Amino acid sequence: QVQLVESGGGLVQAGGSLRLSCTASGRTFIRYATGWFRQAPGKEREFVVGISWNGGRTDYADSVKGRFTISRDNAKNTVYLQMKSLKPEDTAVYYCAADFSNTLSVAAFGSWGQGTQVTVSS
Numbered sequence: 386q387v388q389l390v391e392s393g394g395g396l397v398q399a400g401g402s403l404r405l406s407c408t409a410s411g412r413t414f415i416r417y418a419t420g421w422f423r424q425a426p427g428k429e430r431e432f433v434v435g436i437s438w439n440g441g442r443t444d445y446a447d448s449v450k451g452r453f454t455i456s457r458d459n460a461k462n463t464v465y466l467q468m469k470s471l472k473p474e475d476t477a478v479y480y481c482a483a484d485f486s487n488t489l490s491v492a493a494f495g496s497w498g499q500g501t502q503v504t505v506s507s
Contacts, residue, residue, distance in 0.1 A: 387483050387496050394479060394501030397471055403491045405466040405501060407481030418484040419457060420494050423503075424475035429482070433488045436464060444489055449475075471505045478502050484489040 393405040407419060420435035434445045434455045445456055452471075457464040464481060479501050482494035 387413060387415065387417065389481050389483060389496055389498035391479060391481050391498040391501040393466075394503045396506065397470060398507050399473055399505055401471050401494075401505070402467070402469040403471065403503060405467045405468065405479055405503070407464040407466070407498060409462040409464075409483070412496040413462045415485065416487060418480050418487050418489050418493075419455075420491075421455065421464075421466050421479060422482060423475075424500075425474075428477075429441070430455070432491050433479070434466065435484070437486055437489060437495075442489065453456045465479075468503070470485060471503075473505045473507045476503060476505050 387409050390408050390413045415432040416438040418437050421433040423432050436443050440457050449494045454467040479496050483496040484493040486493040
């Protein structure tokens with residue numbers, strides 16, 4: 386199995402930036418796509434962005450296009466989410482997950498991390 390741990394969250398002012406990291410352990414030799422999701426208080430978990438195992442394909446939610454950038458460094462078993470121009474509505478717990486089907490199908494994501502809190506003040 387692959388275990389994922391998110392880090393990098395925190396409290397920032399609107400317009401600020403954060404970089405989240407998703408670090409994997411376990412059977413990291415298995416190729417898998419990775420996605421970021423978020424869940425705000427009182428809301429359902431939503432898809433933010435996904436990236437294929439080799440980084441060749443990315444898929445962003447419209448709400449974060451142009452502001453968030455996903456990347457991965459497989460040598461470090463880490464996927465990053467660079468977040469800029471943060472808005473209060475970005476406030477949520479951010480989770481990363483693995484997609485072993487490599488289809489970037491939302492339903493295929495699993496192996497969820499514990500999440501990291503991002504809070505954007507106005």
